[in-house]
Amino acid sequence: MTKQNGEAPARRIVLVANVAAGSLVDGGLTPETLRARLEAAGLAVVPEPRPEASPPDRLAAAAELPGIDAVAVAGGDGTLACAAQALTGQAVPLGILPLGTMNLLARDLGIPLDLDAAIAVLAHGSLRPIDAGEVNGHVFLINSVLGLPARLARHREAKRGRMGLADLLRMAAGLLRHLGRYPRERAVLTLGDETRRIRFRTLAVVCGDYREGLGQVLSRAGVDGGHLTLYLVETLSAARLVRLGLGFAVGEWRRLPDLERHEARALTLDARRRALRVMNDGEVVLIAPPLRYRIRPVALRVLVPAEGAR
Structure with a gap:
């Protein structure tokens, strides 16, 4: 994407939403409304390649998309661990929309629990490498x-x-x-x-x-x-x-x-x-x-x- 008026190009992200996450279930959010709010914040949202697949396969396919700047995951800590299975050791970063019950990882990283503030992190945040644990290949x-x-x-x-x-x-x-x-x-x-x-x-x-x-x-x-x-x-x-x-x-x-x-x-x-x-x-x-x-x-x-x- 080319720069306009000296501004950096919009980040290209792919959104993977866990429709069973607490805030999506209880808050009336849908993947479509999330996508609209991401685009309103200036993000370029790339269509998810395998939206009908299982969560692990959806996340693995999203991580392999060429030319994206992040995989944005809307869900709780279990969904983020599933994303980490695909992204750990890769160059593509994880973006977090904390819509679970506990949201412990988001709290540890200082990511706001307010949805609009979390979206702003996707648009303007910085990259930070973190540790991952592994047991028999499970991250x-x-x-x-x-x-x-x-x-x-x-x-x-x-x-x-x-x-x-x-x-x-x-x-x-x-x-x-x-x-x-x-x-x-x-x-x-x-x-x-x-x-x-x-x-x-x-x-x-x-x-x-x-x-x-x-x-x-x-x-x-x-x-x-x-x-x-x-x-x-x-x-x-x-x-x-x-x-x-x-x-x-x-x-x-x-x-x-x-x-x-x-x-x-x-x-x-x-x-x-x-x-x-x-x-x-x-x-x-x-x-x-x-x-x-x-x-x-x-x-x-x-x-x-x-x-x-x-």
Whole structure:
């Protein structure tokens, strides 16, 4: 595209929208209205090459389009992890329209949750390379979780976009039942030069690490530190669950006696099972062990607010 009146050409982007995302479902947005708002902001929106395909195939096809400046993804953290599967290690950057429920990655990167402000980042933001985590070829950008949270995730998925108070109470009751109903997971953990047998209720591998401090729950301290952080909870009674919850609430949880923490660039988790239920950035997948985790430093390029606009 040629320059006009000395101005830089409009960015050429392809929009991939997850129509099941929270704000698209509840806010009355459609891919067509999103496209109109992108074009009104001065962006050149290239038609999506495979709009009827599955989300992974849609994103892979979008990433291969020639001459585009970004793949703009409208959705939540799970959709962004799906996009990262196609874009990690590639030159084409990821643009984020945070329309999910938690939008943790957008918060970590300082991307506004207001839609028009997020669109402005697509039009005028700068590029920032960030780390990506990987387990057996599956890319995640925030965390990879095993154990109790991954089991409970299927209840959340069944009620996605329509969770009421009664549903939340049932999930809480289900959590308490799970604490005593299911045995702890058994695995063999290899971390550095040490290999040991572990039993756990919850295990999380975080891309980077979480930030401590009041009001910083699930906020990460950085996105380009070049390491993973392993969190391990071996036992989880109702009392310990309350203690962990209070520790997270007040921002003092790393030193809790019920929580084991390690930093690493890679780790392996093995188990005598055909497959393990793994929740990557909120999306559950079954992966055959051994699970081989590694960090891919600054392997994904993302559009973020320009330095002066943060």
